[in-house]
Amino acid sequence: MIKTAAGILVGGKSSRMGRNKASLTWNGNTFLHTLIDVCRDFPEIYVSVDDRSKYQDLSCTVVEDEEREYGPLEGIYQILKQMDAPYAVMLATDMPMISPEFLQALVSRLTGEEDCLVLRKEGRPQPLCSVYAKRVLPTVEKMRRNREHKPGLLFQRVNTRYVDLEELGFGEAVIANVNTPEEYEQLCFRYGRRLQEFAPFVRKKLSHGKVLVCYLDGVGYRMYKSAVDKGSVPFMSRSFSVIPVRTVEPPVTNPAMATMITGELPVVHGVYSRKDRELRVPTLFSKRSREDTAFLEGDTRILKTELPPRLHVAAKGKGCDHWIYQAACRAAKEGKSFIFAHFHEIDDAAHAFGPYSSACMEKLEEADRYIEGLSKIFSGEILLISDHGMHETRDGGNHGESVLPCAVKDKHERSSCLYAMEDMLAIWGERI
Structure with a gap:
């Protein structure tokens, strides 16, 4: 299997939630620590944050945004710069149902030829649960200079291959995410x-x-x-x-x-x-x-x-x-x-x-x-x-x-x- 790092993106504003989604609890742990534990078998784990001082207790490598208003592509950029592995699976912090088995199934689809391996759910790309090659850094740097922040534009400009969630043999619950208090309650009600x-x-x-x-x-x-x-x-x-x-x-x-x-x-x-x-x-x-x-x-x-x-x-x-x-x-x-x-x-x-x-x-x-x-x-x-x-x-x-x-x-x-x-x-x- 191709060496792959894990990146967890925490730098979002969580404006609809009203509080930092990384600190939400899931079965006795925070969302962030749940994901770190899920990624424990990866050789490198990075956490992208907007303010390093708020996450000093983490045992993995913390990288900080330089462009605070640039969006998740900034976190992806910072992780790609820091990592040694040729690939990294990038994950939003608000998906506590992700399992080690799912991540292994996803990264096992890497061939080494693609620049991005993008997960799709019902035909919709899931950029914050996908795999990125370190070699896309120059393209991302150019996008930053042009203030282009949508991962979909990156997928159009590099060698991208898509894999559907159904192909991996997992239901949509595994990548369930939350953006509002109501969605958090529903997630806990159904799966907590x-x-x-x-x-x-x-x-x-x-x-x-x-x-x-x-x-x-x-x-x-x-x-x-x-x-x-x-x-x-x-x-x-x-x-x-x-x-x-x-x-x-x-x-x-x-x-x-x-x-x-x-x-x-x-x-x-x-x-x-x-x-x-x-x-x-x-x-x-x-x-x-x-x-x-x-x-x-x-x-x-x-x-x-x-x-x-x-x-x-x-x-x-x-x-x-x-x-x-x-x-x-x-x-x-x-x-x-x-x-x-x-x-x-x-x-x-x-x-x-x-x-x-x-x-x-x-x-x-x-x-x-x-x-x-x-x-x-x-x-x-x-x-x-x-x-x-x-x-x-x-x-x-x-x-x-x-x-x-x-x-x-x-x-x-x-x-x-x-x-x-x-x-x-x-x-x-x-x-x-």
Whole structure:
């Protein structure tokens, strides 16, 4: 196989996204670090950026744009100048689904005769997922002098060969990219983490040390983003990597919590509605005791688990979340190896006043202070998780109800309901 470098282009403005796309999270990592890992088998890896000072922690070679307004061809130019290999596969940073297998399939099509090997999807060239020869540098330099910045012009002027995505045997998902917050949510909804992955993740963490789970009832991804924008969750936004996680249908507490603590979908664990409480499979609390575990709930036992939770009611002018926090602090000081604290009041405020209301943001601020306080005394892994999101209604907020009418013949069948995106995207956070 012809020696080929890998180039990752990060220098774009991300104006439609509203934030740097390289810093978006994907399955617990940033888009940029995901791509760097995917390219690990290439002999040279370059990252093209607009400002080198923002990427000093990268282990690969960083090249900086000279022409800040020239577009992606500037990044391609800088990488071609720096690399030793005769070819480089150039990748946009907003394609986290790319796999090593796909890249190997693409570069294996090189013959050494072409100047550019351009990928096409449904007949459309994909210049930011294509291969460029170092020998096109003079042509690119001339284009820069003439202020011509479209890669398509380069393809017309050099020996270009096209390869269709279908020829490589991959579906279009492998090069799915995002330009807007809505596209990011759709990508996470279709291909990202699922709530059923949480229990196996916690079990693995518990095998290595202590774990504190802060279960934030009803905190959808859009609600969390709103809280970040409003400055309501300074500690969480600074100290945790928070990603969207797809919940279950219907997106209500009982089935979602059951999935969260079992790692199974409703068809397996048997909880389908707010009324169901009996679980068919073991949970995270199986074979655990009060000596090593603190399972902290509000004033109601949601599910019948092997280890019953300790319930907490509002008292002395304080809500149940306050007392759950106090109990979690005691458990941390006692050295419990597993603390599972289910905070309820954000969900209550969102139902009553709406998921983006000032009352809901105040409850998120309160939860943020609780998590910060716990982080000072708990020495193990701290995880954030929620069960579902919530959409606005005329009189507050709701979830688990279809936006469009639907009929469910049997609760054991998968509903054909179309839920609001707010309902289906919860959050999963890991401490940085």
